[in-house]
Amino acid sequence: MLDLHAPALPPGLGERLPREVYKRDFRQRDAEIRNGNSWKLERRQHFVEQGSASWEALCRGDWDEALRLFEERRDALRRSSLDDQQRGSAFHRVRVVEQPLTPYLQWELHSLRQRAQYGERVRVVSAETVAPYEARERLPELTILDERTLYRVLYTEAGVPEGAVRYTDPIVVSDWVTYLRGLHAAGEDVASYVEREVAHLPPPEIIPSRPARSE
Numbered sequence: 001m002l003d004l005h006a007p008a009l010p011p012g013l014g015e016r017l018p019r020e021v022y023k024r025d026f027r028q029r030d031a032e033i034r035n036g037n038s039w040k041l042e043r044r045q046h047f048v049e050q051g052s053a054s055w056e057a058l059c060r061g062d063w064d065e066a067l068r069l070f071e072e073r074r075d076a077l078r079r080s081s082l083d084d085q086q087r088g089s090a091f092h093r094v095r096v097v098e099q100p101l102t103p104y105l106q107w108e109l110h111s112l113r114q115r116a117q118y119g120e121r122v123r124v125v126s127a128e129t130v131a132p133y134e135a136r137e138r139l140p141e142l143t144i145l146d147e148r149t150l151y152r153v154l155y156t157e158a159g160v161p162e163g164a165v166r167y168t169d170p171i172v173v174s175d176w177v178t179y180l181r182g183l184h185a186a187g188e189d190v191a192s193y194v195e196r197e198v199a200h201l202p203p204p205e206i207i208p209s210r211p212a213r214s215e
Helices: 019-031 053-059 063-072 074-087 103-117 127-133 170-186 190-197
Strands: 015-017 036-042 089-097 121-126 142-145 149-155 161-167
Touching (some): 019 142, 019 161, 053 103, 063 103, 089 127, 089 170, 103 121, 121 127, 121 170, 149 170
Parallel strands (some): 089 121
Antiparallel strands (some): 015 161, 036 142, 142 149
C-alpha cells in the first residue's frame, strides 16, 4: 500500500535563496543534468504567473486567445523535448487537484496536457488522496533536479514567488524522490484527466491579478 505520509524538510538543513539567486542556481544545475530524473510537486491551486502571454490573455478574460497562445509554443516545446532526450533528462510532475477547479488550474491543466505531448511525465492526484496526510500543513511546492538538489519553492499567500529553500542533503532528497515516485505512480495521466474533467468546461471567469510567476 502506498505510504502518503510526506517526508520531513528540516529547516536547518536548507539554504534560503532569494528569487533571482534561485533562478540562476536552478538554470545552472538543470543545464548540467545528464542521464538524470527530475521531479516537481504542485499543491497550491492558484499561482500568479510571470512572462506568459497566455496567462495575460486569461487575466483579460480572453480564453480563446489564452488557448491559441499555447499552440504557438509547440516549436519551443519540441526543441526543449529534443534537448532533454539528447541529455537523457526526464521531467516528472505531480499535480494535486481540488474540485471545483480554480480558473488558474483549469488554465494550467490545458498547459500540462500539452507539455505531456512533448515528453513531460505529468500525473494528476486528487486533493482527497493526500488530505488525510495534511492535518498539520499542506504538501510543499517542490522541484528536485537530477534527484540531487531539492528546492522548496516559496510563495506569498496570493501566489507570488518569493525564492526558494535549497536542500542538497542526500537523505532528505532521496526520501522526497521516493515519495514523489509513489505519488506519481498513484496518479492519473494528465491527458485522460483533462479529457474527462476539464475539456468540456466553459471558459473560466476573469482573474483580477497581474502575472508574476514562471511555470
